Amino acid sequence: MSSRVRVEVPEGSGFGPTHLPYCVFRPLGEEPRVGARLGDSVIDLAVALDDPMFHQPTLNAFMTQGPQCWREVRERVRVAAESELPAAAVHAVRAVRLDLPVAIGDYVDFYASLDHATAMGRMLRPNAEPLLPNWRHLPVGYHGRAGTVVVSGTDIVRPHGQRKTDSGTPDFGPSRRVDIEAELGFLVGAGSELGRPIETGEFAEHVFGVALVNDWSARDIQAWEGQPLGPFLGKSFATTLSAWVTPLDALTEARIPLPPQHPEPLPYLRDEAAWGLDIDLSVEWNGHVVSTPPYRRMYWSPAQMLAHMTVNGASTRTGDLFASGTISGADRAERGSLMEMSWGGAEPIEVNGVQRTFLNDSDEVTITATAPAVGGGRLQLGEVRGRIVKAV
Structure with a gap:
């Protein structure tokens, strides 16, 4: 059985559970994927939500889905962030590389x-x-x-x-x-x-x-x-x-x-x-x-x-x-x-x-x-x- 962890948010953090900004990150030696920040951690959404839409090198595949999907995913991330997460889904911000989050169109x-x-x-x-x-x-x-x-x-x-x-x-x-x-x-x-x-x-x-x-x-x-x-x-x-x-x-x-x-x-x-x-x-x-x-x-x-x-x-x-x-x-x-x-x-x-x-x-x-x-x-x-x- 895989281990699970709870992300602790430092007091006064500007990255609490009502914020949850998105990024594209690379764990050491791995491919890029979509994450959300909670405190000093990045949550790997492909793992935490078990959704291949987030095993992508940019946010574009997610962004194109429209506002109903954005709100549903945001709620799923919030709920997941308030519970224990698979340890494989949690990375320290300082330990990952951050990429350009979006493939810019114009x-x-x-x-x-x-x-x-x-x-x-x-x-x-x-x-x-x-x-x-x-x-x-x-x-x-x-x-x-x-x-x-x-x-x-x-x-x-x-x-x-x-x-x-x-x-x-x-x-x-x-x-x-x-x-x-x-x-x-x-x-x-x-x-x-x-x-x-x-x-x-x-x-x-x-x-x-x-x-x-x-x-x-x-x-x-x-x-x-x-x-x-x-x-x-x-x-x-x-x-x-x-x-x-x-x-x-x-x-x-x-x-x-x-x-x-x-x-x-x-x-x-x-x-x-x-x-x-x-x-x-x-x-x-x-x-x-x-x-x-x-x-x-x-x-x-x-x-x-x-x-x-x-x-x-x-x-x-x-x-x-x-x-x-x-x-x-x-x-x-x-x-x-x-x-x-x-x-x-x-x-x-x-x-x-x-x-x-x-x-x-x-x-x-x-x-x-x-x-x-x-x-x-x-x-x-x-x-x-x-x-x-x-x-x-």
Whole structure:
């Protein structure tokens, strides 16, 4: 008879039985499979639930099943987590390798923070209105590069590109202004047909869960190439996604109304549901906290982002990722990018006693977040971490 164990959750853990984020993990020398985190352990769902759907290298086979299956599985995992589990189903988080949890289909990044958009506008267009005329009418976004989405912990190679100079003629070389963007990502589970827009009220029928994102940016490359078509090589070299995907149902206590939207959005962007999220982020630079961005101040909701992304009839697929854009607050200590924190390099930030602006080789950035948990306390979203390494 196989041995059984009960997973003990440390007091104050952000990974309790009302959270249960999903991952894809590899025990030493074994194939990848789907797991759920409880405390400091990963539960192997293929073993615990005796279900081959979870003996997969990504979450996609599970995600494509739709919301009824997501809720049924979540309840099965919760029940299993409260009882004794087969010992073979339980692994210490520190003893496994975590993979990219989802095979990414498409990647879209938005620009949904009023505070961030206003700050960037003031820096880039100091003699004009900080917001362009369309910003309050629609969630502005751009298509990123799905193939360079990497899992948390992956080193980020400093990118090369054409760099803006004071002479008006560019030079070429490694970016000197590598930046971060603290964001929240949303993963599509159940896709949609070409030609059929997703309404705001259908958001939870399509989106499986959320994960922290760091959308790395090369500001000097971006400044030169970004006119007139926006982000390209300055963004596409890497986007880091957390290894842990928090189900939407784990965030029911975090849901709050959006800040007021003026003017009132067009009908396809209106939503009676409260899809603002009370999530607090923290940005650490070489172990030093430099910012605490508040997601609650985001102007556009993820439901509005998804509705706008598909209103022209664009389809979605299982594994599509869309992100919020930089999460920033009104104060300097709440800004979600180094561009804002240092005001374009003019106001250095003190990091461990040294004045800094943008990232040097060997610098490491870790983004964490917490949110109100079902039943009280706070859950902890899986971190997103990356280190800059020398250009090749």
